[in-house]
Amino acid sequence: MASFGGTDPHRRAALAATALIAVVLLVLPLAAGWLGPAWVRTLAFAALYVMLALGLNIVVGFAGLLDLGYIAFYAVGAYTFALLASPHLTDNFPSIARTFPDGLHVPIWAAIPLGAAIAAAFGVLLGAPVLKLRGDYLAIVTLGFGEIIRIFLNNLNAPINLTNGPQGITLIDPVRIGPLRFDHGASVFGLALSSLQLYYYLFTALALLCILVCVRLQDSRLGRAWMAIREDEIAAKAMGINVRNVKLLAFGLGATFGGVSGSMFAAFQGFVSPESFSLMESVIVLSMIVLGGLGHIPGVILGAVMLSVFPELLRHTVGPMQTQLFGRILIDTEVLRMLLYGVALVLIMLYRPKGLWPAPQHGVAPRGVAQPPPMPPAAAA
Amino acid sequence: MGSWDTFVQQVFNGLVLGSLYALIALGYTMVYGIVNLINFAHGDVLMVGALTALSAVALAHGLAPGIPGWGLMLIGMLAAVPVCVLISLLMERVAYRPLRNAPRLAPLITAIGVSILLQTLAMIIWGRNHRTFPQLLSSDPIAIGPATVTVTKLLVVALSAIIMVALLLLVQRTRLGRAMRATAENPRVAALMGVNPNAVIAATFAIGAALAAVAGVMYASLYSVAHFYMGFIPGLKAFTAAVLGGIGNIPGAMLGGILLGLIEALGAGYIDQFSDGLFGSNYQDVFAFIVLCAVLILRPSGLLGERVADRA
Numbered sequence: 129m130a131s132f133g134g135t136d137p138h139r140r141a142a143l144a145a146t147a148l149i150a151v152v153l154l155v156l157p158l159a160a161g162w163l164g165p166a167w168v169r170t171l172a173f174a175a176l177y178v179m180l181a182l183g184l185n186i187v188v189g190f191a192g193l194l195d196l197g198y199i200a201f202y203a204v205g206a207y208t209f210a211l212l213a214s215p216h217l218t219d220n221f222p223s224i225a226r227t228f229p230d231g232l233h234v235p236i237w238a239a240i241p242l243g244a245a246i247a248a249a250f251g252v253l254l255g256a257p258v259l260k261l262r263g264d265y266l267a268i269v270t271l272g273f274g275e276i277i278r279i280f281l282n283n284l285n286a287p288i289n290l291t292n293g294p295q296g297i298t299l300i301d302p303v304r305i306g307p308l309r310f311d312h313g314a315s316v317f318g319l320a321l322s323s324l325q326l327y328y329y330l331f332t333a334l335a336l337l338c339i340l341v342c343v344r345l346q347d348s349r350l351g352r353a354w355m356a357i358r359e360d361e362i363a364a365k366a367m368g369i370n371v372r373n374v375k376l377l378a379f380g381l382g383a384t385f386g387g388v389s390g391s392m393f394a395a396f397q398g399f400v401s402p403e404s405f406s407l408m409e410s411v412i413v414l415s416m417i418v419l420g421g422l423g424h425i426p427g428v429i430l431g432a433v434m435l436s437v438f439p440e441l442l443r444h445t446v447g448p449m450q451t452q453l454f455g456r457i458l459i460d461t462e463v464l465r466m467l468l469y470g471v472a473l474v475l476i477m478l479y480r481p482k483g484l485w486p487a488p489q490h491g492v493a494p495r496g497v498a499q500p501p502p503m504p505p506a507a508a509a
Numbered sequence: 510m511g512s513w514d515t516f517v518q519q520v521f522n523g524l525v526l527g528s529l530y531a532l533i534a535l536g537y538t539m540v541y542g543i544v545n546l547i548n549f550a551h552g553d554v555l556m557v558g559a560l561t562a563l564s565a566v567a568l569a570h571g572l573a574p575g576i577p578g579w580g581l582m583l584i585g586m587l588a589a590v591p592v593c594v595l596i597s598l599l600m601e602r603v604a605y606r607p608l609r610n611a612p613r614l615a616p617l618i619t620a621i622g623v624s625i626l627l628q629t630l631a632m633i634i635w636g637r638n639h640r641t642f643p644q645l646l647s648s649d650p651i652a653i654g655p656a657t658v659t660v661t662k663l664l665v666v667a668l669s670a671i672i673m674v675a676l677l678l679l680v681q682r683t684r685l686g687r688a689m690r691a692t693a694e695n696p697r698v699a700a701l702m703g704v705n706p707n708a709v710i711a712a713t714f715a716i717g718a719a720l721a722a723v724a725g726v727m728y729a730s731l732y733s734v735a736h737f738y739m740g741f742i743p744g745l746k747a748f749t750a751a752v753l754g755g756i757g758n759i760p761g762a763m764l765g766g767i768l769l770g771l772i773e774a775l776g777a778g779y780i781d782q783f784s785d786g787l788f789g790s791n792y793q794d795v796f797a798f799i800v801l802c803a804v805l806i807l808r809p810s811g812l813l814g815e816r817v818a819d820r821a
Contacts (some may be wrong), residue, residue, distance in 0.1 A: 169726040194614060195622075257806045264547045265805050268748060272798035275745075279795055407741070411621055418618055459633055467629040473622025474604050477615045 153332055157325040166440065168324040174436035176389050179338045181416045181432035182425070183385025186342065186468045188414070188424030190351060191378035192358030194267040196410055197254070197274025201383040203281060203405035204250050205243040206388025207291060210400045212239050213301040220289045236303050238385030240391050247387025250277075252460035259372055274410055281402040296401025303330060303395045311398070327396050334392065338385055342425050345381070354378055354421075368407065408466070415473055421483030430485050439465045514655035519778040520771065521656045525731070527770020528669035532724040534754070535676060536717030542693040542757035543713050546605060549620035552744015553627035554597055554718050558589035558725030559735040560635045563642055567587070570643075578645040579612040582730070585645075589722040597718030598711055605708070612692030630739035639736040642729040665727045672720065673763050680759060681718075689713060693757065704807070742794060746773075750803040755814025764812060770798060 130412045152355055160167040180202060187195045211232040218225040224232070234242070252271050258266055285293030286503035302323075310330070313322045321329075345351045353374045356364035365371050394400050421427020443461045450458055459467075478481065533555060540548045562585030569576060569584045576584070592761050608616045646660040680686035691699035692709045700706055728743060729735040746769060754765025777793040804811065 194617065257802060260809070261805055265752075265809070267617055268547065268745075268752075269802055269805055272745070272801050276798050278794055279792065283792060408625075411625065414618070414621075422614075439789055463629055463632050463637075466625060467633075470622045470625030470627075470629060474619050474626065476610075477619040477622065478604070478607055481615050482610065 137198065157321075157328045158319075161322065161325060163321065165324055168322070168328055170437055170440045171424075172324060172328040173434050174330050175328065175335045176393055176396075176438045177413065178335045178429055179331075179385055179389040179392075180413050181420070181428045182335075182342050183389070184337050184380045184413050185265070185382075185417050185423065185425070185428045186345070186354070186385070187378050187382035187416055189428065190346065190358065191354040191375065193375065193378060194263065194270070195379075195382070196267045196271035196407070196414065197277070198386060198413060199275040199383070199405045199407075199410040200254070200277040201247045201251060201386030201398075202390040203277060203449070204383075205387030206394040206400045207281065207297070207390075208243040208246050208387070208428045209239050209391035209394040210297040210300050211290075212242065213395070214299050215298050216297045216299075233301055236305070236395065238393075240388055244384045244387040244389035247383045247390065249449075251379040251381075251383025251386075252376050253480060254383075255308070255376045259375055271410075273354065274407060276386075278402050278405055281405070284389040294402060296399055296403075298399040300394050300398050302398065302401070303327070303392075305330075310395075331392060331396075333365075334388065339425065339429070346425065350374065350377060358423075389482060412469065415469055417483075419472060419476055419483060423484040424483070424485060424487035427483050427485035427487070431483065435469075438468075442468075516775075516777065517654060518656045519774045521653070521658060521662075522778075523774030524767065525658075525662045525665050525770070526774055527750075527767035528742070529724050529728055529731075529766075530724060530747045530769050531763045531766025532672065532720045534675070534766045535744060535759065537711050537748050538751040538756055538759060538762040539689070539717050540755070541751070542759075543615030543689065543710055544605070544609065547595040547748065548600075548605075548714075548717075549617065549744075550600060550624040550627055550723060551717065552740035552742075552747070553624050553631075554593050554740070555721040555725035555728065555743060556631060556735075557596055557627060558593045559642070559729035559739060560631055560640070560737070561592045561722075562586065562589040562726040563569050563640055563729065566645070566696065578647070581643075582645045582726070586723055586726050589726050590719045593718040593722035593725075594715045597714045599688070601711055601714045604788050606710075625716030628737050628740075633737075634812050635737060637737065637785045639734050642733050642735045645730060661727075661730050668723065668727070670704050672723065676716070676720075677759065681785060685709070685712060712732065719722050743755035745796040746794075748803070749797045752809075752811055753800060753804050755811030758811065758813045761811055761813035768795060768812075769800060772800060806815060 157168050157171055160171055180198075183201070184195065186200045187193050187198065212232060217233055218228060218231050254270065259271050261269060274379065281291045282294055284291040285295075291297070302309060304310065308314050308326070310326045311323050313320060314326060315321070353364070353369045356367065356369055357371055359376060361371060393404075412435065416431040417428045418431070420429070420431020439461070442465055446464060447461055533551065536551050540551070541548060541626070544753035550570045558772055565588030566581045569581055600623055604619045605616055605621060608619060644661075646664065647659070648659050650657045650659060651663070652658075669778045678686075680689060688699065688709045689712070690703045691702065692706050696706045699709075723742075725740075728739070747766065750769040752765070753769055754761030754763070773793060773796050776796045782793065
């Protein structure tokens, strides 16, 4: 008998959940809009961070390669878009100004793939020399790379002005889809949407696409190869996995996600500077996936959303609370936020190292299947 | 000759920098040798030392304005060392010891968390702005051959040399040193031989922290500035130095530190000429990273380290 979603109750439940999530995602910015534009902005950034977290999850969660310089790919994506869609190049290079008399305004359907491709190239470039490194060393070297990229971005304003140094690149084009300019609001289906809400929908759509890609990757040969490398590299090699290529693909694909979110960030913010791409940002994205559940896509999304929304909550509650209790702000909310990040990282590693929503364990049967009796504990070694 | 003078000057600058890097690198290398952990927060211990000394010096000067500069410097160090040792012991006990048998990712992430914690606490206590570290020793230039130095720079080199010799003696000639070497080699068998590994590990962290405290005070004196983020870059460079010399190897850390200081000073001094003005000395920090990547890719065991086979 055909019925909606089939007769299988699990499938029906899954479809109902999906529908519910879809409705929530659609309505959320409208509800948040009532509370204030800051909240819609937070939601848009949450979607961006979800993409970043998913990208880093590929490198750290799936493939087990601790990358502390991940924000460099975000930076590359952002600066690529900035260079392609702002007056910077035409202002500083007369030859380019002659070739593009109307200014450089690469549309997003070309700029995003370009940003992703260049970020991927950087990812492979970063991954190639570090293939032999493990654990701690890999972390430090990738951190070093991240810092190198930031230093270069900060200093490439002489003798040729490529990145405009610490002042950054401004006047970046907003996203334009057809007649719709995202920096002005628009009326969609009779509903007046602000610019922030439009960006939210775009970013959420992109994030959903990223989630889809990650889910498919996870269950593919490549995804399983990554997890094999993560668990035991030598055994993986013995099973015929081309560890070098698989690792490079991990870096490259992770970097692609970073590049895409970076380009979107540049369009959203309208200006980029090296300050936004510090080590702290890398650490924040890392905390998102560690807190949420390393290697588990729903956990990563949870971590990203939590850690994007939480600082806003802090700002709105702790600030006024401090003023009421102490008469003034004792601890700036920015500082408090960083403090809590540090504490959260330590506490999570001590008490819940797999994260808040970890991947289900191998060898643990799903609910409803009879379990064998537990083995007696082995004698202590 | 102008260029010879520049060369000697840069060599001396490199020695000064290198002595600092060596002191900090020793902390990294000893901890890594004993618990196989990169103490990410070590650079921040340096920062805490510098800022504590700053407060102590300001307090002492306020209470007794007649104290001479070197006395204030001594007070600063005497204040910085116990605070750093305490913080390091606390770190080890609370954050690292429970994770001694955890998979490699966990202690590393915890270390990052501790580092952030230390930085934010410093931000809360001492503010976000760069604070000026007072010039405690005279800054009259002294000529040594073609190079110009100051008392502070001479102190850095001399004090570091003394401390390094003392550390070598400690590790080679004392019971604690023997216990440290034994625990680094094989903690279980060392325990069988009557060594208390927890105590030895704590002592290692404490010694490393004391060295970092002294290095922090001297770093702040050299650059006349102290702020909550000052530990990050020196920490990273000192780690590079430790890796360059062979991580886990104490003379290696000393050698690596001096070498890295020389590379950085000479590189920063000459890069302008070599690159025809394309790269200036503001790329100085990049040298350390390049050295790090080169060492890890070409000779991961470092200059004095032993070749260790790949383990999964």
